[in-house]
């Protein structure tokens with residue numbers, strides 16, 4: 001049986017999370033439970049969150065040996081303040097977000113994430129995701145589709161693909177992944193090694209699951225859930241996500257703001273973090289050769305400061 005998911009940057013995540021006995025870690029993207037398993041092995045308590053009930057069931061079974069030190073919650077990590085632990089006043093020593101989909105989700109044809117496997121045009125990570133890919137592809141206007149493909153997919157041929165989708169769906173709505181992949185391939189042709197539908201599928205998946213909105217909300221909420229000294233670790237695979245994390249952390253770790261028109265620098269009212277790594281941590285070539293999915297991973301790490309007295 002192929003593995004469920006191979007965790008990316010496992011050693012780097014363990015080193016920077018510095019989990020241990022008595023610590024409480026929130027893993028917002030439990031997935032196959034690889035990172036959580038390593039935190040639990042140090043003696044820490046872990047709350048694993050995922051919006052995918054299948055991932056939660058798998059991880060619960062895999063990590064059952066840890067008994068009450070491991071708990072799970074089904075939902076969007078952006079809503080982690082609704083978990084019983086946080087509602088009960090607990091604060092975390094660490095929060096990990098390892099964004100995107102797991103290998104298992106990509107490989108399961110029936111989930112509709114892959115243009116390589118015929119399946120329903122779904123792409124929802126779980127029931128809390130608001131729309132299916134079919135709804136987007138069959139109902140959004142040409143302008144909306146083109147904007148989505150250009151912005152989220154960074155697809156230079158976004159307009160041509162959007163026009164082809166509109167023309168094809170006027171005859172028959174799309175209902176399978178391969179149906180959409182073939183339409184995109186006919187519209188823009190095949191060049192190089194990457195499948196021509198790669199960027200479009202990524203863009204649609206990000207819209208289906210409101211991935212950037214969830215990240216933005218979770219970043220904001222992280223300052224309320226971490227203890228002073230608690231660590232925020234975020235692994236991104238997409239330039240828009242990485243830019244959002246980089247800007248957020250850069251601004252929140254700047255003590256003094258200065259602008260050309262100001263007579264003097266002013267204290268930043270949102271100064272809350274200390275960056276633990278200046279540049280994003282990237283996987284080694286050895287990791288990439290073992291796990292090609294890791295190639296675009298970037299890990300950023302920061303520590304919450306104690307509130308100014």
Ligand SMILES: C[S@@+](CC[C@H](N)C(=O)[O-])C[C@H]1O[C@@H](n2cnc3c(N)ncnc32)[C@H](O)[C@@H]1O
Pocket residue numbers: 005006007008028029030031032033034035036049050051052055075076077078098099100101102125214
């Ligand atoms: C890359 S995998 C995580 C793999 C995990 N770190 C491991 O070591 O096995 C991402 C997981 O996060 C979940 N996920 C992504 N975005 C989410 C969100 N906004 N809320 C909750 N779960 C999310 C996906 O369903 C998927 O199972």
